[in-house]
Amino acid sequence: MRKLGFVPNAASFNAVVNRFARAGDVRNAEKWLKLMQGAGAVPGQLTLNSIIQAYTLAADPNGAVRWFEAMQAAKVAPNEKTFSSIINAHAQVGDCFAHAGPFQ
Secondary structure (H helix, E strand, O other), X not given: OHHHOOOOOHXXXXXXXXXXXXXXXXXXXXXXXXXXXXXXXXXXXXXXXXXXXXXXXXXXXXXXXXXXXXXXXXXXXXXXXXXXXXHHHHHHOOOOOOOOHHHO
């Protein structure tokens, strides 16, 4: 992209992060999140929800909760998708109420 003169912005990084997240590819979703931050773009609700979704699809509720906590630390407001993803991550491993923290 850069060779063609395109300067990536938050929207273009979000598209790539989201694509990897929808595939449950946590490693690449986080890699592109780091590239996004390195380029000076600030991850917002969409980006962080995508990372949480990646952990949900990977059946890793602890990872989903860890990113929820990072979301709160960054003062990014969660929404229904955030909480739904965390619930689904726990449901996939058969433990819907293992971590009630985000819901208190």
